[in-house]
Amino acid sequence: MECSLLCNEVWLMSPNSVQENDGFNANDHLATSFFQDCEEAFGIFLDKETRFMPESGYLKLVQTNYLILNARLKAVTWFIKSRRRMNLSLGTVFIAANYLDRFISLTTQCRDWKNWMLELVSIACLSVASKFNETITPTLQEIQMEGLDHCFAPGLIQRMELTLLKGLSWRMDSTTPYSYVHLLIQCIDTSNQTLVEDLYERVAELLLITLLDPKFLEFHPCVIAMSAFRCISDEIFPPNNASLAHLETVIPQDHKDDLIECKRIMGKLMVEDQNMIVQGPSSPVTVLKVDFFNSDDFSAVKIPMGINMDLRSSTRKRKREELECGL
Numbered sequence: 001m002e003c004s005l006l007c008n009e010v011w012l013m014s015p016n017s018v019q020e021n022d023g024f025n026a027n028d029h030l031a032t033s034f035f036q037d038c039e040e041a042f043g044i045f046l047d048k049e050t051r052f053m054p055e056s057g058y059l060k061l062v063q064t065n066y067l068i069l070n071a072r073l074k075a076v077t078w079f080i081k082s083r084r085r086m087n088l089s090l091g092t093v094f095i096a097a098n099y100l101d102r103f104i105s106l107t108t109q110c111r112d113w114k115n116w117m118l119e120l121v122s123i124a125c126l127s128v129a130s131k132f133n134e135t136i137t138p139t140l141q142e143i144q145m146e147g148l149d150h151c152f153a154p155g156l157i158q159r160m161e162l163t164l165l166k167g168l169s170w171r172m173d174s175t176t177p178y179s180y181v182h183l184l185i186q187c188i189d190t191s192n193q194t195l196v197e198d199l200y201e202r203v204a205e206l207l208l209i210t211l212l213d214p215k216f217l218e219f220h221p222c223v224i225a226m227s228a229f230r231c232i233s234d235e236i237f238p239p240n241n242a243s244l245a246h247l248e249t250v251i252p253q254d255h256k257d258d259l260i261e262c263k264r265i266m267g268k269l270m271v272e273d274q275n276m277i278v279q280g281p282s283s284p285v286t287v288l289k290v291d292f293f294n295s296d297d298f299s300a301v302k303i304p305m306g307i308n309m310d311l312r313s314s315t316r317k318r319k320r321e322e323l324e325c326g327l
Helices: 009-013 025-052 060-064 066-086 088-105 108-112 115-133 156-167 176-187 191-214 214-219 219-236 241-251 253-270 311-324
Strands: 285-287
Touching: 025 214, 025 219, 025 241, 060 066, 066 088, 066 115, 066 214, 088 156, 088 176, 088 191, 108 253, 108 311, 115 311, 176 191, 191 219, 191 253, 191 285, 214 219, 214 241, 214 253, 219 241, 219 253
Parallel strands: none
Antiparallel strands: none
């Protein structure tokens, strides 16, 4: 008896084989598997983010204490400018701001602090964030080269870094709104790389603006990220995009109202003639001093003029340097 160990290639090549296989569609299966992976990754961030948020009552402290409000705005502005000067990643800016907010919210004596104390904390936050998130870490001298009113000895900064680490219980792997950006973009069903890059740059820019505004401290990082993503993607993609509709299903049900409110506030930020002036690519200054909200939307915050938000040139420069270094 002759026994063949070969598979039935004729059956596999038959045009009816797909129909006979219970209507199985490989593309649908891959898409479903991909979204399941995205949901799983999104869930990991969701589980983490509550452990890396400021203490309850922090928003009220910022709103009622002018010293903290002004120092926070100055610190975040300095983070953004320092990023461009030292070619840091956007993630470092968001992590440094997260350290600052969490540390202040844990320190009851901060009401009596002086400006130089908050500036020292800001330097420590950016230094630790750089060490945690950058492959090439700037020196303490480089960090202090611009934008500060005081210059501190390295030993004093290092002691402040240790105080920061202990105060945050050594929990430094923060989940911020920026943590979600690349995951959300990967979920978009498009092969247009130019469109994807434009989406990333505009979402990141909007997130930087929200980082400056303390009103967004009341929202979870996932809500802020999803709101920014939807505000920008709604302008780029058709409203019936299936991947966009699927994304919002991963947001917990108890965050849905916050998502609506956060997106509404961000929508106001994007109205050019009322809230902000966005200049063309030839001018990098995209955020000017504005009163963002009406009196029914908490207290107004004023964004300082001259913050360089041009993400295109710095992002491309960073990618080019990484390629040259073989990263």
